Amino acid sequence: MGLGRRTLIIGVAGALVLGSLPATASATTWRYLTIKGLSRAGKVPWITAQIYDPAAKKSWPVMGRDNAVAKLPDKRTYEIYATLARNEPGESPENTVVLATYKLSKGHDHVTLSAKGGKAIDLSVGDPSVQGRIRVHVRHGAMDFTTDDVPGRLYAVPVKRSGVTFSQGSTWTGSGTLYRLGTSYSAGIPAGVTQHVTKADLAEVKVTYRSFSDGMKVNPRCRGTAWGGDDELWFDAPTTLTEYVQPGAACKRELWYESSSHPLFGNVTLATRTYAKGTAPVETWNAAVFGPAAPGGYRTGDQLHYTPVNLLSDAPGNWGFDQFTIANVKLQAGTKALGLDAYEPDVTLGKSATTYHLDVTATRDAAEATLSDRVQVSWVFTSARTSKKTVLPLSTVRFAPRGLDDRNAAAPGSTTEIPVRVVTNPGATAHAVTTLTVEASTDGSKTWQTLPVVNGTVSVTNPAEPGYVDLRATAVDSAGNQVTETVSRAYRVAG
Template sequence: MNRQMKRAYATTVAAAATVALTAGMTGPASAGGPTAAGETGTAGKGTTAAAAPGSVIEQEVGQNPEGYLTISGTSMAAPHVAGAAAILKQRHPDWTYAELKGALTASTLGGPNYRPYEQGSGRVAVDRALAQTVVAEPVSVNFGEQQWPHADDTPVAKEITYRNLGTTDITLDLAVTATDPKGDPAPADFFTLGARTLTVPAGGRASVDLTTDTRLGGTVDGTYSAYVVATGEGQSVRTAAVVKREAEAYDVTLKFVGRDGLPTPDYWSYLSGIAGDGRGSYREPHDASGTVKVRLPKGTYLFDTTISEDPEDSRAGTDWLVQPRLDVTGDMTVTVDARTAKPVDITVPDSAAKPTWVAPRYWYAGEDHNIETGVDVDSFDSLRTAHLGPEVTTGSLNQQWIGVWQKGTDTEYDVMLGGNTRKLATGYRKHLRPADLATVKVGMGASAPGKQGRLFVAGYFPELGGISPITDPLDLPRTRTVHLSTPDNTKWDIAFEQNGTPDEEGTAPTESFYTFDEPRAFKGGATYETRFNGGVLGPRLSRAEGISRDGDTITGELPLHADGDGHAGWTRYDSVHTTLYRNGVKLTENSDALDGNGEGFTVPSDAATYRLTTSVRRDPALATTSTRVDASWTFRSETSTTRTQLPISTARFTPETDLTGRTPADRTAVVPVTVQGAAAGNNLKSLTVYASYDGGTTWKKTPVKNGSITVKNPAKTKSIAFRANITDKQGNRSSVTVYDAYFGK
């Protein structure tokens, strides 16, 4: 950095530290306004600045034009304003922040299609600011809000004072232009000036009144804006002004009563606008007296309140009272009385199981709103609830009672009850019986030693999915017994993750993740088994998975490491190498794991024979089984008008192993082999399977009989590898190889 650049940089930093300027925008990245939220519009949209080669930003956006970066946002606007202030400070070293701010704001250039909330007074013009000697105080005028109705509004005047920083008197011609909330010209005399000319003495001040008369707005409510422009002696001073003409609104008084019948300060409530002029608004009214008045636009609101016996301990008692539909059509008083709430009583058929997590919640959806919320309590025992107001007849209200009970480290009860309703429950009682619960024994596998992992169990209704607590990881491998509630047609999803070594902050990274394809229905009283992260992991194909072509792009979306029970998911790879050949010639290669997250391959449109190969590897410290998977698919393809699945196949190997991927050494074992994809079923032309006991150095052909192969399990601590070559009746060829498929023990 040369001396001149250092001096300019130091000046900019010094000015930025001492000058309280704010940056507005004339683009969508952010917004300015007529107050301290943004009194100028700056070069924040498509701003060009010198590039720092090799910087993070330079790497992200590139140089355009060469040597420069072009970016939008306040991150660009703010330093440009600071730089403008620094230049101005250099010209006028004796000016304070007020003069600097005033000159930059007064000398702006207005955009013809922008209003004060979009550009402040206008776009910063440094050259004009350097010649500026007249500033306005304040730099913007906010008349606030005039309450509805407006027939009796009183005109409001505010003073604009012009200050002459120069050495000669200056006479200013004053003019005001105004727009209504729609951007059309405001009615005549909506904003008026007390004078049309004003002489400001050298070193002195002169003032003029700006008056707004909101009675003149007719039926158009909202924010009206104006610009007062004073011109003279080659200078202009721009001052933005706004006033809000309130739409139809009313005073709503909210009263909160505790269980003792007295006003309570221990409440939390919110109002969410779902229809009318208040749609999309959100308020959290509170006053320690237990009574609070809010001004609400005419419309419909959801009103949600929690009253606590002890705000620091939910076990002391929590009352949750919700009015899904509060119609505000006039001044009104609404009383929320905790004494109207009734108890919630939900139990599981095991007194030794203790609640560890509860999440009562509801979902209220409609054309103009989508509200999902709940209440934070430690147990259902301390909760009481009540529905307030009318029923919801649109079918858009859903309630959930979600809870988890645990006994020891390996038994849990997961409960989700409720569903679509017209009214939220005023009290709720459900004592679950064994016949109401499905039992799922969940194996949590890990082939590498010293691993930890956890389960996520979430219920689903047709209208709304559930949520699952994030628990502490447990040592692997292990089997957990999960009891799932079955009333109310609940479906369940179970997911598993294997965690790596925690970082310095104690966060354990995810190394592998597996889940059901979709939530499943279970039968009460029945017992099920499933295992995650176990068995032989390898490619899986289904109707929704595979290699596809859309136009001239070939992409992959399939799990290369689906677990032995067929659960799809994700695992961390040490290396990925994927290559595409066209008519025997290598077309391209990349690190696409074919899991749907890659960029795919762009290919010529005419028909050709393609061979797609991939090889993925896992660190043995993450998993000692299925450490390497190779796959190859050969098929014909040409351009397509829609996304088309390509004819590929795979083979799944499903021997019986324990949760570490091991089986008794040296025994004879029958290993089922299942073909998936294009060659499945009657379209299979040939299937050849090989086994290797030396890491793939040598292979022995193994006959397939009745959908299985017979092998000798590997010796203790040794592994076996499998390879399958598949051809369908159309001649498409596929090959899959799984190294370290399982070990002997």
């Protein structure tokens, strides 16, 4: 084999399948390792494994029906992370996680992995109305080996190993109910994982996931070292779930969404949090108005960096994006256009204090029923050479309409009160807002009506017929920084 790519040999039911791996030097001396396995009943299992080199932090995937053959560089000690699976007619399906180390010494070595010492991963939530799925992670350095199955079919062979963590995350779903359990162990695979809980042992949080498009589905997720198995939990939106969560386990809350009828796919995300046992505050996700949250952007010396992110964050402040959104970015110094756009986020500025105009437009590539189909933000700010990284003095305007239903709609002919607040870029110096002008349009931004701001709130008289309300605001602070923000289809009017 020549230079450029190297191959991986995988044994599948007696056949050899070649998989590509990264390029390597021609001086590599290749060795072979054949992995065989025994199930807990002493029968030949399916093998799915990762061969990991802790020193190089590289891994090689292998799999096979009765054996798996890996092609590995040189003589060295490797870690083998494997799942031994049985699913033959007349047998109870099961998966056993095995971790072993092996020092490769010959031209072609053989090792047998056994599931006979496997201990059950025994979990329950005391609720017969739900069904569960467990995902197991075994981690070491850059290695993250994953196995998942339903409760009662997962086992793991105990082993002590410094630097290795073992975690399980399980999700249990029923009508309007979602359980999340997560536990992590250090220094190897424990001698059995047992966790039996009831609702009283967990944190209870009621979450409403609103809709902003027809045919919308949502997938609430937790991300963290002790979570997993929720990637395929899709629910029709809008929906309200009562979630029972493992207390004290750090969870980065995410909500992925998709639409069956429109090109729409993205997510909103909340900072990592933990829940205490008992009733937690009610949460609402996907609440209009969707617009820019923290604007981001900074300057170091004469280099300005800006990336158009979080342009479709929901009213509670969960940061969001849509993979079918087109972002257009323009930066000007007076009448001079500077080379900044969504794909080249860095530009060199002059050293002197100059007034800049930064314009961003986000357009959803979606059909008529989608909210915030076009969001425009225009900033005016002054910047000069900095001695260190300095956050740009940008702000955004946040709208949080009251009284919308779970489809983010107001009743025709009703009045909607909208709290309005100006949010400063995190890390930038906050200046008092000297001017705040808010406008609304009910005819697709053809005409605008100025709305008085009273105690931080405006009132919109919604049209008598179904449609949409657009919102526009301009804020100026005491340092002269300005933002003008326009949201097309900020919320819906529907009977």
